[in-house]
Amino acid sequence: QVQLVESGGGLVQPGGSLRLSCAASGFTLDHYVIGWFRQAPGKEREGVSSIDISDRDTYYLHSVEGRFTISRDDAKNTVYLQMNSLSPEDTAVYVCAAGRGTHFHYASDYLGFRPYDYWGQGTQVTVSS
Numbered sequence: 001q002v003q004l005v006e007s008g009g010g011l012v013q014p015g016g017s018l019r020l021s022c023a024a025s026g027f028t029l030d031h032y033v034i035g036w037f038r039q040a041p042g043k044e045r046e047g048v049s050s051i052d053i054s055d056r057d058t059y060y061l062h063s064v065e066g067r068f069t070i071s072r073d074d075a076k077n078t079v080y081l082q083m084n085s086l087s088p089e090d091t092a093v094y095v096c097a098a099g100r101g102t103h104f105h106y107a108s109d110y111l112g113f114r115p116y117d118y119w120g121q122g123t124q125v126t127v128s129s
Helices: none
Strands: 003-007 010-012 018-025 032-039 046-051 058-060 068-073 078-083 092-100 123-127
Touching (some): 018 032, 032 068, 046 068, 078 092
Parallel strands (some): 010 123
Antiparallel strands (some): 003 018, 018 078, 046 058, 068 078
16 A cells, blocks of 8 residues: 655744654655645645655755755655754645656656645644744
């Protein structure tokens, strides 16, 4: 059974850090682009970060650049999102997704939704004092 499971969310104070994990089962990640998306209450889902196959390229939402870092460990079949300097505006459900490399043709594809085949259930991140 193909599955993506996120973990690492929680409650953190402004300025704090969290590291999210996205673990895959039922398939191997090494031929997939992995993206992180988030959705806050009352807002549309948005692409936060993405990492290409073999770490060739990474992509970030402008508002998280310099604060978030995406990485992948194909040996562990896991992708990580290190989030630093968190602010209340980062509060959302964070979801990871996997898409076959052949689905991605342009830089804009990586933070879009359509190229992704598999989606996790999400993990809640709440930034509050």
